Amino acid sequence: xxxxxxxxxxxxxxxxxxxxxxxxxxxxxxxxxxxxxxxxxxxxxxxxxxxxxxxxxxxxxxxxxxxxxxxxxxxxxxxxxxxxxxxxxxxxxxxxxxxxxx
Numbered sequence: 767x768x769x770x771x772x773x774x775x776x777x778x779x780x781x782x783x784x785x786x787x788x789x790x791x792x793x794x795x796x797x798x799x800x801x802x803x804x805x806x807x808x809x810x811x812x813x814x815x816x817x818x819x820x821x822x823x824x825x826x827x828x829x830x831x832x833x834x835x836x837x838x839x840x841x842x843x844x845x846x847x848x849x850x851x852x853x854x855x856x857x858x859x860x861x862x863x864x865x866x867x868x
Contacts (some may be wrong), residue, residue, distance in 0.1 A: 780806050782861050787842045789813075790856060791851050796821075803866055809857050818859035844868050 769779070778789075786793045791797050792805040795817070802819035829841065845868060851860035 774811060778806075778813060780815055784815050792862060803862065805862050807856050809855075814857055816857070816859050818863045822865060825867055841868055 781788065784793070784804050786804065786806050787807040789806055792803050794802060795804050798817070798821065799805075800821055801817035802814065802821045802823065804817050805817060807814050825837065825841065825844075829838070838844075845864065848860040848864065851858050856860045857860055
């Protein structure tokens with residue numbers, strides 16, 4: 767009897783190549799020259815690898831308690847500047863940068 771494994775039973779090649787644990791699970795890439803994160807996204811039948819985030823950017827995660835006015839403005843400027851790209855959804859780098867870094 768022959769059994770066939772699906773991609774859900776074993777790791778998809780794109781997940782192995784990127785070194786992430788699953789689809790839509792971002793991972794930091796400190797050794798990458800320019801981009802700080804990588805994520806593999808499955809949209810319908812397509813699988814897409816996205817690198818995003820500026821390496822060494824001073825913002826990370828949710829707004830902090832007692833965050834300075836300058837950082838609040840910086841955060842809101844990013845969100846306003848990239849609003850169209852963020853709205854494209856999980857297949858855009860801006861969406862993931864907004865979610866992870868801003």
